[in-house]
Amino acid sequence: MIDFKQIPPACYVLEESKLVKNLELMRYVQEQSGAQIICALKGFAMFSTFPIVRQYLPGSTASSLNEALLGLEEFGGEVHLCAPAYNPQDFQELLRCCDHITFNTLTQWEQFKAQVQVSPKKVSCAIRINPEYSEVENDLYNPCVAGTRLGITADKFGEKLPDGIEGLHFHTLCENNSDTLERTLAHVEQKFGHLLHQAKWLNMGGGHHITRSDYDVERLIRLIKHLRQTYDLAIYLEPGEAVGWQTGFLAAEVLDILDSRGVKVAVLNVSFTAHMPDCLEMPYKPRIRNAQDPLPQDKYVYRMGGMSCLAGDQMGDYAFEKPLSVGDRIIFEDMIHYTMVKTTTFNGVNLPSIGIIKPDNSFQLVKSFGYQDYRNRLS
Ligand SMILES: Cc1ncc(COP(=O)(O)O)c(C=O)c1O
Incomplete structure (x- = not known):
């Protein structure tokens, strides 16, 4: 079991054993072909x-x-x-x-x-x-x-x-x-x-x-x-x-929950435009662990909101098993390819940290970012 408490939000987390599984298949293709x-x-x-x-x-x-x-x-x-x-x-x-x-x-x-x-x-x-x-x-x-x-x-x-x-x-x-x-x-x-x-x-x-x-x-x-x-x-x-492909996730955290004319919005400490840009560009709706696409009768439905000023920095609605609270973790699945390579610091939002879950399920923080990373891109 992964201990999510070890993982600082926001953080891209690669699961090493999943990467190795992908690589083993690629080795097979190379050997056979x-x-x-x-x-x-x-x-x-x-x-x-x-x-x-x-x-x-x-x-x-x-x-x-x-x-x-x-x-x-x-x-x-x-x-x-x-x-x-x-x-x-x-x-x-x-x-x-x-x-x-x-x-x-x-x-x-x-x-x-x-x-x-x-x-x-x-x-x-x-x-x-x-x-x-x-x-x-x-x-x-x-x-x-x-x-x-x-x-x-x-x-x-x-x-x-x-x-x-x-x-x-x-x-x-x-x-x-x-x-x-x-x-x-x-x-x-x-x-x-x-x-x-x-x-x-x-x-x-x-x-x-x-x-x-x-x-x-x-x-x-x-x-x-x-x-x-x-x-x-x-x-x-x-x-x-x-x-x-499917080698890890982006761990985010709920910062605020608001009601916008009957639509519950969870504002997160990540941004779709800055940290998951393909969701808006392609576009596609990423999977969230333990959440579903809502059905009409679902009770705990929240729209996911990004932390930038962009009005469209939000994702559709998701149904959760219980009500969300400030501080809850939101795990966006399959967020390793075409994410960290495309991040921006639009609005000065911090870049998510980068970490690895080792095969024994221990978490290793590889890198964290801060003001200097934002500043170094500007002059
Ligand atoms: C020339 C070229 N090679 C390789 C790739 C990698 O493609 P993918 O990540 O979809 O496998 C791309 C993606 O745009 C590309 O333009």
């Missing part, structure tokens, strides 16, 4: 866990110089990079950090090619492709929408890969199962098959929800084996969400 799974730091960058993650995943993937440095310094192993564009002033440092760099356009490749070629360290380069097929329904997460800036279409290539390019990269999935990958690959192979024969590696991006309970892992393994056999390719997958 021959692919390599690297951790997308944009989704999961809790570096105090990297000594564990590193035992299962051979490297990380970055989308900026800061992430590349974190990958190099804290993760180790291979450092990959993929972003819509690179700053010329960062590029020399990126070459120092990275083993694999994916360019989003042929013009960016042309701009940096000479620097890559004279680099003392061999860096393997790829182009991001747009297979013009994505099943992601929310345009915010669909890299194939009309007018997208992400990746280039097959008509931009000739019959041959550009000189010096060894890999191809696509990222068109978001929380998808492997049947979506299968349909996507049909488009990739049809449009880019001739280039796959020439490439040394293919990175299939993120969005593979490998660790979700209904994910069809065996189909993923089959698809990877097919690609490796047909095109003689090294295959990379770079999930972020699947690494941190």
Whole structure:
């Protein structure tokens, strides 16, 4: 049993045994398929866990110089990079950090090619492709929408890969199962098959929800084996969400309870916009431990209110087994991926602490934040 009294609210709490369970599944996929799974730091960058993650995943993937440095310094192993564009002033440092760099356009490749070629360290380069097929329904997460800036279409290539390019990269999935990958690959192979024969590696991006309970892992393994056999390719997958999926929670506390024309609102010591931004952006309603979506007859129904000034910094209604009181804990489930990487200090709200529950259920506080962290982002 977890002793919640040990945990300071507010705090992101990773449950180590759940992380290890996810990583074991990823190790199985790698062993069975021959692919390599690297951790997308944009989704999961809790570096105090990297000594564990590193035992299962051979490297990380970055989308900026800061992430590349974190990958190099804290993760180790291979450092990959993929972003819509690179700053010329960062590029020399990126070459120092990275083993694999994916360019989003042929013009960016042309701009940096000479620097890559004279680099003392061999860096393997790829182009991001747009297979013009994505099943992601929310345009915010669909890299194939009309007018997208992400990746280039097959008509931009000739019959041959550009000189010096060894890999191809696509990222068109978001929380998808492997049947979506299968349909996507049909488009990739049809449009880019001739280039796959020439490439040394293919990175299939993120969005593979490998660790979700209904994910069809065996189909993923089959698809990877097919690609490796047909095109003689090294295959990379770079999930972020699947690494941190359901590995922990955000512990919050009720600061006040008010009645707003018959609606009971619990004001918390956390903010949806600052600490759980995807709830508002995606949007989705997070699960709260021991609370339900209310039914008409439920008695103890409360709306969850964030502590910032934003009127929309609130979440829908939840039904609790008993009345809430000031000081009660509210546990938001699955708050590890895409939370700490996206936090802000809007309104000057403090960042939640970060902690780990070890396999013996003991709690370890990893980090707390305060005024200096807020101040250091400003001038
Ligand atoms: C290029 C690229 N790779 C990997 C990822 C990680 O995706 P996910 O966390 O959904 O697995 C993303 C997410 O946006 C991405 O843009």
